[in-house]
Amino acid sequence: MKQLEGFGKFLEVLRGKMSLREAANKSGLSHAYIRDLELERNRSTNDKIKPSPDTLKKLSEAYNFSYTDLMIKAGYLEKQRTKKSATPDIDxxxxxxxxxxxxxxxxxxxxxxxxxxxxxxxxxxxxxxxxxxxxxxxxxxxxxxxxxxxxxxxxxxxxxxxxxxxxxxxxxxxxxxxxxxxxxxxxxxxxxxxxxxxxxxxxxxxxxxxxxxxxx
The missing domain is CATH 2.40.50.1020 (LytTr DNA-binding domain)
Structure with a gap:
């Protein structure tokens, strides 16, 4: 299963109004690394990066978001049934x-x-x-x-x-x-x-x- 398109932006939205340093304190990750994950690249090497399951566990706890759902969106797990859009009945x-x-x-x-x-x-x-x-x-x-x-x-x-x-x-x-x-x-x-x-x-x-x- 492939990683969710725009997964980095999704992580940024999950962080919401929480500052990078606050997210770092809650997750135990560095604020620079969290920002790299949101940009989906290592800013030092410009290489594309993907969070490990352990990193996703820490972020799920910091953002109070389902670890399983993060694993699905990151491409580590399959989801049995999904919808194509969050706006199926909305104009x-x-x-x-x-x-x-x-x-x-x-x-x-x-x-x-x-x-x-x-x-x-x-x-x-x-x-x-x-x-x-x-x-x-x-x-x-x-x-x-x-x-x-x-x-x-x-x-x-x-x-x-x-x-x-x-x-x-x-x-x-x-x-x-x-x-x-x-x-x-x-x-x-x-x-x-x-x-x-x-x-x-x-x-x-x-x-x-x-x-x-x-x-x-």
């Missing part, structure tokens, strides 16, 4: 945002929250590609947002709302992701609302800092 076009936890995936619609078992994912890399095709962007360690559904952006608070009144569901972006996707969010809202995008400069700093804003 991603209707999903506002997705939260991926260690054991479950939460799909949020405008009116509901749908839970699915993360163990049903066979190809995690393919799953991420599918999300990207539907304009889902990674806004935090375990948060993916469908940019097409964003209706209001409150930049100062780093919040994305899915209704124009900003009264319903929202997500808060990490500072790093907000910086990365700021222009995309603003441009998407401008296109959606039929507004023009102008270019301005913030003169309060020593260097000109380009800012985007919407104009009706």
């Amino acid at each position: 991603l076009k209707e999903i506002l945002f997705i939260e991926i936890e260690a054991k479950e995936i939460a799909y949020h619609t405008a009116t509901a929250k749908l839970m699915r078992n993360v163990n049903s994912l066979i190809d995690f890399s393919g799953f991420l590609d599918l999300l990207d095709e539907h304009m889902f962007k990674k806004m935090d360690t375990n948060l993916f947002v469908n940019i097409n559904h964003v209706q209001k952006y409150i930049e100062k608070e780093g919040k994305l709302f899915f209704d124009e009144q900003a009264q319903g569901k929202f997500v808060t972006l990490s500072a790093l992701r907000q910086k990365k996707y700021h222009s995309l969010i603003v441009q998407t809202l401008a296109s959606k609302n039929g507004t023009s995008l102008e270019y301005n400069y913030n003169r309060s700093s020593a260097k000109d800092s380009p800012l985007f804003f919407l104009k009706n």
Whole structure:
């Protein structure tokens, strides 16, 4: 049995918001080695690496995730029955945002929250590609947002709302992701609302800092 495609990314998601050093303390592995496993390569030699069963045991205990399931995903064990996708009955076009936890995936619609078992994912890399095709962007360690559904952006608070009144569901972006996707969010809202995008400069700093804003 082959190792799960995107297994390194899967390990990174399992780690979630836990820092590498915290994961190292819990597992007894070095933080550098854990990161190498997530990248699926030894950064010193650039050789592809695969965790041993003993390493997977330590990670399963540190992440509170099934050792058997990790062994299956790493290609050491066979699974009798598997599903091809974690979204067999979900239309991603209707999903506002997705939260991926260690054991479950939460799909949020405008009116509901749908839970699915993360163990049903066979190809995690393919799953991420599918999300990207539907304009889902990674806004935090375990948060993916469908940019097409964003209706209001409150930049100062780093919040994305899915209704124009900003009264319903929202997500808060990490500072790093907000910086990365700021222009995309603003441009998407401008296109959606039929507004023009102008270019301005913030003169309060020593260097000109380009800012985007919407104009009706």
